[in-house]
Amino acid sequence: MACSSSIIGVSVYHKNPSLEQLSRKIAAPAAPLHLPRSADKTHFTSLKVTSRLKPNSSGVSGGSAFVASATAAPNSVLSENAFKGFFDEDNSLDDSDREYSDESENEASIDNDAGNAVDDDELSITKLGLPQRLVQSLEKREITRLFPIQRAVLVPALEGRDIIARAKTGTGKTLAFGIPIIKRLTEDDEERITPRRGQRLPRVLVLAPTRELAKQVESEIKESAPYLSTVCVYGGVSYSSQQNALSRGVDVVVGTPGRLIDLIDSNTLKLGEVQFLVLDEADQMLAVGFEEDVEHILEKLPSERQSMLFSATMPTWVKKLSRKYLNNPLTIDLVGDQDEKLAEGIKLYAIPTTSTSKRTILGDLVTVYAKGGKTIVFTQTKRDADEVSLALTNSITSEALHGDISQHQRERTLNGFRQGKFTVLVATDVASRGLDIPNVDLVIHYELPNDPETFVHRSGRTGRAGKEGSAILMFTNSQRRTVRSLERDVGCKFEFVSPPAVEDVLEASAQQVVATLAGVHRESVEFFTPTAEKLIEEQGASALAAALAQLSGFSKPPSSRSLITHEQGWTTLQLTRDPALSRGFMSARTVTGFLADVYATAADELGKIHIIADERVQGAVFDLPEEIAKELLTKDMPPGNTVTKVTKLPVLQDDGPAGDFYGRFSNRERSSRGAGSRRGGSSGSRGGWGGGSRFSSDDEGDSFRRGGRSGGSSWSRGGGSRTGGGGGGSDWLIGERRSSRTPSFGARGGSRTRDSRNFDGACFNCGQSGHRASECPKKRDY
Numbered sequence: 038m039a040c041s042s043s044i045i046g047v048s049v050y051h052k053n054p055s056l057e058q059l060s061r062k063i064a065a066p067a068a069p070l071h072l073p074r075s076a077d078k079t080h081f082t083s084l085k086v087t088s089r090l091k092p093n094s095s096g097v098s099g100g101s102a103f104v105a106s107a108t109a110a111p112n113s114v115l116s117e118n119a120f121k122g123f124f125d126e127d128n129s130l131d132d133s134d135r136e137y138s139d140e141s142e143n144e145a146s147i148d149n150d151a152g153n154a155v156d157d158d159e160l161s162i163t164k165l166g167l168p169q170r171l172v173q174s175l176e177k178r179e180i181t182r183l184f185p186i187q188r189a190v191l192v193p194a195l196e197g198r199d200i201i202a203r204a205k206t207g208t209g210k211t212l213a214f215g216i217p218i219i220k221r222l223t224e225d226d227e228e229r230i231t232p233r234r235g236q237r238l239p240r241v242l243v244l245a246p247t248r249e250l251a252k253q254v255e256s257e258i259k260e261s262a263p264y265l266s267t268v269c270v271y272g273g274v275s276y277s278s279q280q281n282a283l284s285r286g287v288d289v290v291v292g293t294p295g296r297l298i299d300l301i302d303s304n305t306l307k308l309g310e311v312q313f314l315v316l317d318e319a320d321q322m323l324a325v326g327f328e329e330d331v332e333h334i335l336e337k338l339p340s341e342r343q344s345m346l347f348s349a350t351m352p353t354w355v356k357k358l359s360r361k362y363l364n365n366p367l368t369i370d371l372v373g374d375q376d377e378k379l380a381e382g383i384k385l386y387a388i389p390t391t392s393t394s395k396r397t398i399l400g401d402l403v404t405v406y407a408k409g410g411k412t413i414v415f416t417q418t419k420r421d422a423d424e425v426s427l428a429l430t431n432s433i434t435s436e437a438l439h440g441d442i443s444q445h446q447r448e449r450t451l452n453g454f455r456q457g458k459f460t461v462l463v464a465t466d467v468a469s470r471g472l473d474i475p476n477v478d479l480v481i482h483y484e485l486p487n488d489p490e491t492f493v494h495r496s497g498r499t500g501r502a503g504k505e506g507s508a509i510l511m512f513t514n515s516q517r518r519t520v521r522s523l524e525r526d527v528g529c530k531f532e533f534v535s536p537p538a539v540e541d542v543l544e545a546s547a548q549q550v551v552a553t554l555a556g557v558h559r560e561s562v563e564f565f566t567p568t569a570e571k572l573i574e575e576q577g578a579s580a581l582a583a584a585l586a587q588l589s590g591f592s593k594p595p596s597s598r599s600l601i602t603h604e605q606g607w608t609t610l611q612l613t614r615d616p617a618l619s620r621g622f623m624s625a626r627t628v629t630g631f632l633a634d635v636y637a638t639a640a641d642e643l644g645k646i647h648i649i650a651d652e653r654v655q656g657a658v659f660d661l662p663e664e665i666a667k668e669l670l671t672k673d674m675p676p677g678n679t680v681t682k683v684t685k686l687p688v689l690q691d692d693g694p695a696g697d698f699y700g701r702f703s704n705r706e707r708s709s710r711g712a713g714s715r716r717g718g719s720s721g722s723r724g725g726w727g728g729g730s731r732f733s734s735d736d737e738g739d740s741f742r743r744g745g746r747s748g749g750s751s752w753s754r755g756g757g758s759r760t761g762g763g764g765g766g767s768d769w770l771i772g773e774r775r776s777s778r779t780p781s782f783g784a785r786g787g788s789r790t791r792d793s794r795n796f797d798g799a800c801f802n803c804g805q806s807g808h809r810a811s812e813c814p815k816k817r818d819y
């Protein structure tokens with residue numbers, strides 16, 4: 038688990054000045070506190086809990102609300118922006134708070150770590166006094182025990198309290214409000230002498246920021262209480278079916294603000310009997326510009342009602358909304374101020390890329406990390422979502438989802454994804470909030486999210502309901518600092534990894550193919566068995582290997598790929614020198630000089646160079662075109678020098694330039710894009726890996742190799758620069774400087790004169806400047 042887990046508290050506070058004061062002011066009876074055992078493991082590692090028992094007016098057995106003090110978090114921006122100081126402007130408990138607080142007869146603090154027994158039964162839905170019909174439908178869905186947020190909300194909700202709540206993604210917030218509301222409606226109906234029939238008006242209104250979320254809430258409520266009439270209304274589809282459904286009589290209306298207003302204003306939706314209001318993802322309402330609409334709707338609701346607001350953060354508008362429209366709300370915060378904001382079970386990786394290489398490696402990430410399961414890739418723009426999805430489709434089934442896609446198509450796409458008709462959904466942040474798609478194994482942040490909350494919500498599409506998943510953040514060097522702040526803000530740690538090596542992709546592909554074999558029909562297997570037996574007899578295991586390669590899409594061997602630039606057709610090699618046999622320090626120039634002496638063609642074709650950070654190692658990694666790298670590896674090396682092919686990059690010096698580096702050099706970086714002539718390597722039918730078309734780089738320009746190198750990235754040695762002097766200054770800028778100073782050596786493909794008169798670099802052999810190692814007076818025999 039990449040994210041560290043620390044204290045998670047359940048904070049229940051009235052207009053509280055601080056959690057500590059709260060602990061004193063809202064004290065609790067010394068009643069046994071029942072916390073979920075599972076919560077101990079998965080949601081709470083350390084919990085300072087104060088419990089408070091209300092008279093059992095709720096009808097819930099063992100009805101205890103719990104109050105916990107989470108230790109203040111100095112480092113959590115998310116929390117700070119969210120709930121911290123929510124009630125700062127009103128630091129004292131008002132009369133109603135006191136009244137509520139005083140209802141307790143006993144007061145006690147219970148330290149859960151001190152060993153309070155947790156009663157498993159407490160969370161069992163059969164022990165909560167819920168209506169039998171509700172219990173049955175929940176059990177049918179394999180929901181047998183409450184999740185912590187559901188447990189925390191249940192009692193105060195049943196007591197009629199207004200509630201503001203926050204919990205991590207995928208932890209069951211929908212049923213947190215759903216269960217108490219359904220219980221109240223169900224019991225209300227059961228107690229009626231004359232049943233509500235015909236044109237009954239809605240008793241519950243749920244507001245959601247997106248159509249997808251609204252539909253999801255609708256289906257969660259419908260599945261839990263099929264006997265209630267639940268209608269979902271949202272824009273982008275015709276009014277008539279929604280109008281008809283409302284006119285037939287309804288118990289619960291779930292909707293997005295725009296369409297709700299239309300229906301209210303046309304008098305189709307009447308809110309006069311609404312008893313429960315739920316605002317789901319309230320902060321997101323603000324983000325998508327629904328503030329006015331939401332307020333307009335809230336104004337139309339009966340003042341006698343119970344309101345519950347779920348929000349990940351507490352921007353000013355949401356605070357204002359709570360003050361204006363909620364009645365003395367109880368705040369339940371299961372995230373806490375100093376903890377990681379991500380659900381447990383989400384493993385986090387970060388991968389350094391460039392804007393070009395991310396396209397190249399995306400498919401491989403999906404292959405290696407999702408292992409054939411479902412993946413959601415998040416992009417910043419709709420255009421990117423379309424393009425990335427299209428490019429992926431060459432090798433992996435994929436669809437795009439964003440706001441420009443028609444509502445019908447969005448639903449079709451989501452259904453197809455849910456049903457596993459395709460495995461990769463490429464989406465903008467329209468899908469980052471609330472979407473509950475079971476068994477998403479991998480989330481890829483193709484672009485950095487705009488803020489920590491978005492990161493949490495995107496990542497939270499995996500690892501839901503206690504399951505495991507992975508999230509990968511792709512970032513460029515200029516974004517390295519942002520990644521670090523993200524770690525601080527979210528309270529998590531990334532595992533920094535390199536893009537998958539060719540071998541990893543092959544292995545993962547093979548495993549996926551093998552997994553699919555189990556699904557081949559027995560009769561088909563029988564039909565092919567004689568041929569298989571004959572093949573095995575003739576060719577042994579290689580026949581099966583060939584079949585696996587073909588099925589994996591690798592009928593031809595894939596070309597290698599640079600570990601530095603991720604460019605196809607390049608190989609990354611490592612040069613290591615024995616310090617006892619060499620002088621001076623390793624620099625880019627050293628590499629150039631070394632190659633010039635050992636294999637001049639390699640020096641000509643040299644790509645990027647990085648020096649290894651470990652000071653005990655005199656070494657560098659560098660890129661060469663695949664064939665030239667192979668050739669170099671056959672050459673005799675001078676004593677004390679080793680050249681090897683690397684599959685994983687060592688830690689490199691100056692691993693990332695300062696944040697403004699790409700600002701200054703961004704044009705150069707862009708001009709160096711493209712796989713150029715190395716594209717179209719030798720990959721098989723897989724559609725691009727190595728063949729350049731898994732993510733064809735055509736649209737990215739073509740300048741890197743041919744002629745473009747000298748103007749390439751400032752991280753690359755410019756074309757032909759090997760003979761340039763470039764004394765002093767950063768190694769990384771050498772190529773560029775030299776190519777302008779010594780043009781005769783710059784143009785690749787042109788005649789390359791090895792003229793020592795122009796050599797002002799250092800000798801690889803003795804370290805003196807002005808001559809090459811081959812001309813070194815102290816030349817060793819090798």
Ligand SMILES: Nc1ncnc2c1ncn2[C@@H]1O[C@H](COP(=O)(O)OP(=O)(O)OP(=O)(O)O)[C@@H](O)[C@H]1O
Nearest residue numbers: 180182183184206207208209210211212471473502
């Ligand atoms: N008590 C439970 N036991 C088992 N599964 C549950 C339970 N409660 C909810 N679930 C399931 O967990 C999944 C996540 O629930 P839900 O979508 O309500 O989470 P959420 O907290 O609203 O997530 P998000 O913050 O991403 O919107 C759903 O598939 C839901 O059916």
